Each structure stands twice: as C-alpha cells, then as structure tokens.
Amino acid sequence: MSVAAVPPPPDGGQPGRPGRKLGPIAETAGPTHRAWLEPLRARFLASGLTIGELSERSGWAKSKISELLRGMGLYPRWEITFGLLQVLQVPTWPMRRLWMAAALEAHKKPDWIDGCIQKVALTTDPAVPPLEHQAFTELHRAPYTAYARVFLEDHEADEAVVETFDLLWLRWHEALASSDVVAFAWPVLRERVMDRAYHSEDGHPELTHAAFNTIALSHLTDDDARFAQIAESLALFRAISRLPAPQLDVIVLTHLLGLDHTAVADVLGAPIAAIHSTDRYARKTLNTALHPQNDPGDIPV
Incomplete structure (x- = not known):
C-alpha cells in the first residue's frame, strides 16, 4: 500500500485543525x-x-x-x-x-x-538509530539497567531499558530540541520501570527485592543478626520507597548503586548542586522516619 508522507512539523506551537478533537487513550490500553x-x-x-x-x-x-x-x-x-x-x-x-x-x-x-x-514488506528506513542516539545508549545503558534492577527482576529490567531506548529513538528529534537530552531521557526510563514495578496499596514502588539483595550480600552468619538486619533493611527500604520521586532516584543511584554525586548528575541531567540538596533532604526525611532521635546526617543508607 503506497502512502503519501507528511513533512516533519516545524518547531513551535501545535497547529490547529478543524473537526473533533482526538479523544484520550482508552484505559484498557496496556x-x-x-x-x-x-x-x-x-x-x-x-x-x-x-x-x-x-x-x-x-x-x-x-x-x-x-x-x-x-x-x-x-x-x-x-x-x-x-x-x-x-x-x-x-x-x-x-x-x-x-x-x-x-x-x-x-x-x-x-x-x-x-x-x-x-504482510508488510521491509522498508528502506534505517535499521539502526542515529549515531548520537547510539552514543547516548552506550553511555547510559549500564546506569539505566542498574536502576531498573533495583525495582524489577533482571529480565523485566532489561526489557524496560530496551523499550526506553526505542522510545527515545522514536522521539529523538524531540529530545534534541529539548534543553537537555539527558534530562529529557530520564523520565522515559523511569516511566518504563515504574509501569512494571510492583506497587503497594498506597501507590509506592516496592523495594523488597533490593532489600533482600542487600541482606544476601551482608555475609552475616549469626541468625539473630540476620533477622535484625532483615527487619532494619525492610524498614529502611520501605521508607525509601515513600520518598518523592527526585529524592527516591537520588537515594537509589547514590546509596544503593554507589554512584557519586557527579555521576548521578550525569545520569539525571541535573545540576550537581541540585543533587547535593536533594540527597541532603532525602537523608533528613529518612532519618526522621526511622530514627527521630538521630542527627539528620546519620542515615543508615
């Protein structure tokens, strides 16, 4: 079937059109x-x-x-x-x-x-994304995958990351036209992860999988110590899951994945001063939730 292509729209406001407005996406769409x-x-x-x-x-x-x-x-x-x-x-x-x-x-x-x-013949469209997109993918695949695996099983995390880069390919001109490609991309990755993540009844993403991974790596041999570690870790990860999205992301990237603030800024596309501030407020919030008697900086993350 032959089709007539429409040229890419010019940058700027959305053009008007006669007729009925396009309705919203159905709630039944996955x-x-x-x-x-x-x-x-x-x-x-x-x-x-x-x-x-x-x-x-x-x-x-x-x-x-x-x-x-x-x-x-x-x-x-x-x-x-x-x-x-x-x-x-x-x-x-x-x-x-x-x-x-x-x-x-x-x-x-x-x-x-x-x-x-x-039923559809292969097209002559490029089978690989633009070079800039390929470079972006190579740079961000590892931190994106590590973040996704905090919330998802490995295969689900990998699928979320692949979908993220495909969506960015679809929207690459839009990404390049934005003020910062990295800042444009992060919400795309986050949405793909959170769509798959298990959420508690109050709507917060569960971090139980990450909590038990932390316990498994603790090398504790005493049963009482391990049970104490389980209780402490579950309480901590439950508190982390209830942080606002920017604070949650900074805590995960910094304290669970071990990135320094410069690397976190590079992943999120945010100023490093904003990362410092967000981390400080997040740790204060966690300390208040877990250990009200402690100094705001004494967070067991």
Missing part, C-alpha cells in the same frame, strides 16, 4: 501499548493533519485510524500501524519492536504477530 501510542499521537497532533486527511494518505478507514490512535477495540494489526508510521514519518524499526512487545502484553499469540509482520 503500559507498553500506551508507550508507543503516545509518541504516535503526538506526531499526529503536531502534523496538522485531520483524521480524514490521514485516512486519505494512508488508505485506511477513518474509523480504524480513530480506534488505533485512541487504543480502542482490539489490538491494532501491524499493517495499519505501519501505514500511519509511513505517513507521519515515524521510524519503523523501534516502533515495530514496541508494537510486538505490546502485542504480547495484549495476549496475542506469536503466530498472529509473525503473520502481521510478514
């Missing part, structure tokens, strides 16, 4: 489905096209396109997804991986996924 749908919707909204114009250029019915862009109904087949990518000039290769992961999330069978993929 996290990975939503992850690729959001940048696709953003590209559509920035393009200035209407649903009707997108239908004319892609060859797909307006109703099908509207359902796809809202995550309504059945999980979309690759053929129609690919058609919209071509019109909106969205990179095909990272989107295809994200589409496949979301299809599995939607309980589609591998045969169904393979059948969809085989």
